[in-house]
Amino acid sequence: VSTGMDTEVGKIAGMLQSAQETETPMGKRLEQLGKILGYVALGICVLIFAVGMLYGNHWLEMFMMAVSLAVAAIPEGLQIVSTIVLAIGVQRLVKLNAIVRTLPSVESLGSTTVICSDKTGTLTQNKMTVVEGMVSGNRIDFRNPPVPEELSDDERILLNSSLLCTDAHLKMLPDGTHENAGDPTETAIVDIALALNLNKNEEDRKYPRVSEVPFDSERKRMATVNQMADGKLRVNVKGGLDEVLAVTTHILMHGKVRTITEEDITTIRNENNRMAKSALRVLSVAYRDIDRLPDRVDAETIERNLVFIGMLGMIDPARPEVVEAVKKCKTAGIRPVMITGDHKVTAVAIAAEIGIYTEGDKAVAGNVLQEIPDEELYRDIEKYSVYARVAPEHKVRIVKAWQSHGDIVAMTGDGVNDAPALKQADIGVSMGIVGTEVAKDASDVVLTDDNFATIVGAVEEGRRIYDNILKAIQFLLSANVGEVLLIFIASVFNLGNPLTPIMILWINLVTDSLPALALSMDPAEKDIMTRHPRDPKRGFFTRGMTWRIFYQGMTIGLISLAAYRIGFNDGGQQLGQTMAFAVLAFSQLLHVRNLHSNRRSSFRTSPMSNKALVLAILASAVLMLIVLFLPAIRDIFKIVEMDGVHWLYVVGLSFVPIVVVEAVKLLGINHTRDEY
Incomplete structure (x- = not known):
């Protein structure tokens, strides 16, 4: 005999205790992405430094530009944003009646096939109701139950044996009423018996249980031994038809017990199949009278030579x-x-x-x-x-x-x-x-x-969460590509440094992270449950994702460069940096609206569908305006005041990404088929 951790239950417990906490697959991919971007940034930094030195620029100036580029190239908030999005998703799943115990499962939910x-x-x-029965070859319609006084002896034996072979009972409440306690299959038996004036608790007192063989999933039956009024012991058995017939040798027919025949078994099976085809769970009931308990009470000693009584058919509505x-x-x-x-x-x-x-x-x-x-x-x-x-x-x-x-x-x-x-x-x-x-x-x-429907709802939520993480990644990387492109082109063509390191840090902190986080609250797209499940082995960078990051980042980079050159030509490098800084920030804040859908126009989505995003955009815009308008803070960022004409340039250029992305969506080339 095994004890403790050597039992089967103990082995299962040991298996659970040995489970390791694992990093999410997405976390691993993001970590890998960060390393790749780091190497790319390092390579570009070296290239820019070398090009600048060839142009005869001061090494310190080129070093600062290279550092600026490194800061721009690496999306510092990517890992944090994805973790927070997953955590917010977990909270939403709780409201859907699904408690997620492991973060990787949030990702897996969206890929479920x-x-x-x-x-x-x-x-x-799980609300069983007995609706049919069969005894002595006759059907019983429990939907219109017979009057208790008109029950036949065989019907009483069927109800009595099934009731005694049941662990459910009536729980009396303080107000004098009662409720069922126990397994729904068994409480259904208690209910129908009570409707026919057979009280489970009273029957248990009248015919006390002296022994039992509990139900198990292999035998698919259970047995009780009860003390009857005549002093004899009665073995009551209920379970699946095949399992009960396997230990049955006799049948109760119109008050008499006789040997069961093949014809009887055929009739019983036909009736069982008829009930089963009506989506009823069918329990078979049998008994056997014995004079005394055997020395060893188990399935082999008492579940044999049984007398088949009949069947109960119960419905559990979908x-x-x-x-x-x-x-x-x-x-x-x-x-x-x-x-x-x-x-x-x-x-x-x-x-x-x-x-x-x-x-x-x-x-x-x-x-x-x-x-x-x-x-x-x-x-x-x-x-x-x-x-x-x-x-x-x-x-x-x-x-x-x-x-x-x-x-x-x-x-x-x-x-x-x-x-x-x-x-x-x-x-x-x-x-x-x-x-x-x-x-x-x-x-x-x-x-x-x-509830099964909750699983489906959780799968839908898992897809929404993953979609929103992809939106955040697309937004952050397209913004970073824009920053890198701006600095890279300016460096290669010896146009000076369009952004200072503090400007890049501010943009990454304020205009990147807040909207990216708010994207996690985006509602699911209408077609989210008409797509096929996502392949979990597929990385972030599908052809469509790579294309969007490239052309959207290029758009942001080029308009920022245009702003820099306009300002540089009108008022020198400080004005150019100020305009590039403003256009880069505001174009990203407006660009985030493009991320609601990769196929549908953003104008078909109400801005208030994601109030958190609206607040994030407003908060980021206000912080940017404070930097641009307060003299004390302007001095820290080394930017200058812009006049009305330059502000018109800033506003006009900032709206360009929306126009470009809407045009690309209209042409149907903003996404690829492998994504949907």
Whole structure:
């Protein structure tokens, strides 16, 4: 006998404790990007210094220009902005009833291609109601239940055995009323019995439980031993049909017990299939009277030679929002699949009702899945939409099979045994209401409402977060390209230094970082859930992204250079630097509006759709105006006052990026097909 960390639960706990905190993939890519930009900046700095020396410029002046370029080339706020955007996204996910436990999962959410979802409570309401039954070959319609006094003896035995073989009970409240306590499947039995004047608590007192064999996922049945009024002991068993029939030798038929026949079994199976096709969960009930308890009470000693009584069919309605969520998944290129412990026929019926199972799909039961070799399962995994009668250990194989196709898999789970599958999945999703603490510890996301639609909402939010990070990267890099281009051209053509280091630092601090952060609050684009999932291996720099950074940065750089030359010609280097500084700052603040969408005109997006961005732009603009107008601060920045004509130049040039980007969008060349 193993104890502590050597038990199966202990091994799972050890696995969870050994989990390492990992940096987000995006963080790693940004760190790599920063290094690349650093090397590029160093190379350009050396080049500019060398060119300046060839022109005969003073080495200190060229050194200062090279330092300015280095400051301009490296977007210092990139890593910070991405981390803050992720953190803000996590807070938004909490409002959607999804608690994110690991930052990398926020990125993975947007790339999800497969959602493996439990049925009960996630796709359905987990509110079971007994609606049908079968005993002595006759159907019982519990939607219109019989009068309690008119129940037949066989019907009473069916209800009594199923009630005694139930751990749920009635919890009495201070006001004299009661509520159910226990598993929803079992509370459904308690409810229907109470409607027929059979009180669970009273039945337990009348027929006390003396022993039991608890339910487990392998046997798929449970047994209790109760002391009956005549002094005998009765073994009451309930569970799945196949599992109960496997230990049944007799049948109760119209008050008499006789040997069960193949004809009886065929009739029972047909009735079970009929209920299952109506999306009912079917429980079979059997019993056996014994004189005394065996020395060893277990499944082998008491779950044998049973008398089959009948079946109860209960419905667990689908959550009303699930059908729409499944449609949204499929439109977004995400494959939803159902994993359940229910009978395959029942599972298929429910999956078809909510849209997961469609014509041409396949369903597989756990016992069949177990016999399929890994190679065959990995090859055919995409054919299956429903996995029925699945044990927790099967979930790991299912996840690995999907992952073998390069899919990003989200897997739900709530039990201790689900922990390995939750860890194996790219995104482990545990249930906040019914989930165990072990499952929560193994997961990346905890659903506080146990709802499938919340997973889909979290995926949508994950896509929005990633989109907004890309917007921030595009904004920061296009701004930095503009700064680098301005200084580089001025240096190569010996036009003097258009910006001082303090100007560049101010722009990077004020007009870059604040709007970039505010972009994280941008709402999702309307088509965000009609795109296919993003390939997580794909870097930031798609052809479209590279093109936008280049031409938008070039636009900002050239208009800033134009402002510098206008000011330089009219009033010398200080006026030129002042105008370049102003145009560079204000053009970036106006340019941020271009980032709302890479395809749609920015004028089709209300400025108030992102109030944080409006405030960030206004705050940055006010700070810039303070620098430009207050004499004391102007002296620190070594800038001069501009007259009305020069301000007209500044305003006009600052609007050029909006005109250029709108024209490029209108021509349909602002993005490439590989992005959408």
